Structures are given as C-alpha cells and as structure tokens.
Amino acid sequence: MKTNFEIAVFEGDGIGPEITAPTVAILRQLAAQSDGYDLSFTDAPAGAAHYAQTGESLPAASMEIARRSDAILLSAMGLPSVRYADGTEISPQIDLRKALTLFAGVRPVTVRANQRTPLKIPEGREIDFVLIRESTEGLFYTQGRGEVTKDEARETLLITRDISEKLFKFAFELARTRKETGRGPGKVTCVDKANVFRAFAFFREMFDAEAAKHPDLAADHAYVDATALWMVLKPWEFDVMVTENMFGDILSDLGAGLMGGLGLAPSADIGLEHAVFQPCHGSAPDIAGQGLANPLAMILSAAMMLEWLGIKHDNAAMLADGTKLREAVEAVVSKGEILTRDLGGDAGTAQSAAAVAAALNLS
Numbered sequence: 001m002k003t004n005f006e007i008a009v010f011e012g013d014g015i016g017p018e019i020t021a022p023t024v025a026i027l028r029q030l031a032a033q034s035d036g037y038d039l040s041f042t043d044a045p046a047g048a049a050h051y052a053q054t055g056e057s058l059p060a061a062s063m064e065i066a067r068r069s070d071a072i073l074l075s076a077m078g079l080p081s082v083r084y085a086d087g088t089e090i091s092p093q094i095d096l097r098k099a100l101t102l103f104a105g106v107r108p109v110t111v112r113a114n115q116r117t118p119l120k121i122p123e124g125r126e127i128d129f130v131l132i133r134e135s136t137e138g139l140f141y142t143q144g145r146g147e148v149t150k151d152e153a154r155e156t157l158l159i160t161r162d163i164s165e166k167l168f169k170f171a172f173e174l175a176r177t178r179k180e181t182g183r184g185p186g187k188v189t190c191v192d193k194a195n196v197f198r199a200f201a202f203f204r205e206m207f208d209a210e211a212a213k214h215p216d217l218a219a220d221h222a223y224v225d226a227t228a229l230w231m232v233l234k235p236w237e238f239d240v241m242v243t244e245n246m247f248g249d250i251l252s253d254l255g256a257g258l259m260g261g262l263g264l265a266p267s268a269d270i271g272l273e274h275a276v277f278q279p280c281h282g283s284a285p286d287i288a289g290q291g292l293a294n295p296l297a298m299i300l301s302a303a304m305m306l307e308w309l310g311i312k313h314d315n316a317a318m319l320a321d322g323t324k325l326r327e328a329v330e331a332v333v334s335k336g337e338i339l340t341r342d343l344g345g346d347a348g349t350a351q352s353a354a355a356v357a358a359a360l361n362l363s
C-alpha cells in the first residue's frame with residue numbers, strides 16, 4: 001500500500017487561489033501515477049480576506065490542520081487594504097513561522113543557461129546558491145508589538161542562542177549535502193552587520209563555533225551591505241549564505257531579481273518538525289483575478305516540499321518526483337516558449353502550469 005501524506009493548503013489572498021489550484025492539480029497527478037506515495041489535501045482558511053470576513057486571520061482550526069499535516073503548502077497572504085487595529089498588515093504567515101518554530105527560511109537562487117536575468121553571466125558560470133533567512137526572530141521579533149509614541153518608535157532585534165545554533169547547524173548540513181551532490185563547493189557565508197551591532201557580533205560568534213565543528217567545509221563572513229553588492233557583481237561565488245530575518249527578507253527579493261523576477265523564486269520555512277512551502281512573493285493584488293500570475297514559484301515550492309518529504313521519510317519516489325518537478329519548471333523556463341508576462345512572455349497562469357504538466361508528460 002502507498003504511504004499517504006497529508007498536506008495542509010493555505011490558498012491565501014490575491015493571486016493565491018489562482019496559483020494554488022494548478023499547483024495542487026499537478027501534485028495530485030504526480031501522486032496518482034506514483035507507486036511510492038499518495039497525497040491528500042486539506043484546505044486551511046486564513047489570511048487578509050478571511051480576516052475581513054470573520055475577524056480572524058489564522059483560525060485555531062486552520063492552525064490545527066497545519067500542526068497535524070505532514071507538510072504545509074501556502075501561496076501568499078496579506079492585502080495592503082486589510083489591517084489590524086494597530087495599523088500593521090495582516091500577516092498570519094509570520095505567525096505560522098513563529099508558532100511552528102520554522103527557523104530556517106530556505107530561498108534558493110538559481111539561474112540556468114538561457115534563463116532571462118538582468119546580469120551578464122560569464123561563459124561557463126551559473127548562479128546556484130541558497131540563502132537561508134532566519135524566519136522567527138531578528139528584527140521581526142516585535143512584529144505588530146513595537147512601541148510607538150507621538151515622538152518615537154522602537155522595535156527589537158532579537159537573536160537567541162537556541163535558534164541561532166539550530167540555524168547554523170542547518171546551514172552547514174545543507175552545505176555538506178550540496179557538496180556531496182556536486183551542487184556547491186561546501187561553503188557557508190554568515191551575512192551580518194557585526195561591525196555595528198552587538199547582536200550581530202553574538203550571531204557571528206555562534207556561527208564561528210558551528211563552523212569549527214565542520215573542518216571539511218569552508219566558512220566566511222560578509223556584511224549585509226557588501227553582500228548586496230556581491231550578489232549583483234559575482235553571485236556565482238556564493239554557495240550557502242545564512243542571515244537574520246529582515247536582511248534575508250530583503251536579500252531574497254534581490255535574489256529573485258537575479259532570477260528574472262519573483263515569479264521564479266521558491267522558498268521553504270523549515271523547523272525540526274514542521275515545514276511551510278511557499279513562493280517568496282506576496283499576494284500581487286495588482287494582477288489578482290486576471291489569470292496573469294506566474295505559478296512557477298509556487299510549483300517550485302511544491303517541488304521543494306516533495307524533496308523535503310522524500311528525504312524526511314526516506315521515500316525515494318517522492319524525492320525523485322520533487323526533482324522531476326523542479327527540472328520540468330527549469331526546462332519550461334529555459335525553452336522560453338511559454339512564459340507569463342513577468343518573464344517577458346504572453347502566457348496566462350493556466351498555460352504556464354499546463355506547460356509544466358506537459359513537460360512531465362502528465363497531459
């Protein structure tokens with residue numbers, strides 16, 4: 001009998017439902033034709049539109065679905081027009097990361113041959129690095145709870161030993177896996193601002209302590225401002241970079257820019273037990289409801305989910321399907337015939353997803 005895995009689905013706001021439906025359809029087809037695993041999906045209502053209707057952004061019942069599932073698939077949440085009473089935007093995806101302690105925000109940045117990029121990449125080079133953004137603390141710690149008076153506003157940047165140690169262990173383990181599978185040289189770069197903030201000197205100390213446990217891997221440091229520069233001038237020199245929450249939020253959109261846009265940037269927020277898979281982009285209200293959204297970042301996030309589940313549960317079929325799905329997206333992008341408008345094409349969401357299904361021989 002095939003092992004069944006339960007997936008919680010947060011279709012979210014804006015373009016969320018439009019990119020979730022074709023992604024789940026592809027996953028259903030992959031599972032249906034596999035002998036090695038099955039998938040079942042449970043919808044979990046949450047987000048800005050849900051808040052506007054019910055007064056709840058992340059209902060307890062949806063949290064329960066997330067907790068009991070094997071993995072969580074999420075599109076994007078938030079709408080600029082829907083805010084909590086304190087004026088901040090509805091952001092249950094951040095609550096989810098904190099509640100499930102999903103400290104490792106894994107954001108791969110890859111540019112393959114023929115892929116549109118604003119950079120001029122030297123012959124024989126490819127961009128292939130992973131940005132790990134700490135996802136539960138840092139400058140997001142006081143999210144919605146900062147102190148604001150008439151004359152000043154304060155937020156707290158929190159770095160804890162517990163989370164940092166887990167984060168750096170994760171980063172070095174990922175670098176080792178990449179080295180063993182030929183994807184990277186085995187190097188981890190700690191990105192911080194240790195020249196100015198004591199919190200980052202502390203962050204760096206714990207990084208160095210973890211680095212000392214991995215003599216087979218290289219480790220170095222870079223300040224976040226210089227990292228933004230190097231990401232544009234020679235991004236092919238990075239392998240795994242690990243950084244604080246806010247720095248990672250900003251640098252991962254820069255990484256998405258290198259890939260040709262947010263529509264190609266997947267991500268995963270991973271903890272010791274749970275994981276959420278969602279694109280780096282937001283709910284794109286400017287194009288919502290028009291069938292124009294690029295579904296590829298969401299489909300790539302689903303591929304990361306299959307790979308993560310496959311490794312976690314030692315399920316070779318699932319791991320292989322995750323890799324197949326990622327490669328199918330890469331093939332569609334590299335061919336360049338069926339692309340959404342954000343990537344310079346004229347295809348809609350449905351055509352783009354259908355091209356991936358066709359590359360997988362699903363239809």
Ligand SMILES: NC(=O)C1=CN([C@@H]2O[C@H](COP(=O)(O)OP(=O)(O)OC[C@H]3O[C@@H](n4cnc5c(N)ncnc54)[C@H](O)[C@@H]3O)[C@@H](O)[C@H]2O)C=CC1
Pocket residue numbers: 015075076077078079080089093262263278279280281282283284285286287292293294295297342
């Ligand atoms: N992880 C999440 O759930 C995130 C949620 N947000 C929320 O999303 C809302 C909109 O935020 P923005 O700053 O506008 O960021 P955004 O990522 O939604 O959009 C930025 C630009 O990229 C385009 N874009 C994004 N995803 C696309 C896709 N799949 N296909 C084609 N074009 C795409 C949009 O049309 C827009 O022009 C806000 O409420 C924000 O808080 C923003 C970032 C991440």
Ligand SMILES: CC(C)CC(=O)C(=O)O
Pocket residue numbers: 078091094249280281
């Ligand atoms: C609401 C945002 C903090 C989410 C975001 O920008 C992200 O996950 O990259």
Ligand SMILES: [Mg+2]
Pocket residue numbers: 249250253280
């Ligand atoms: Mg972001």
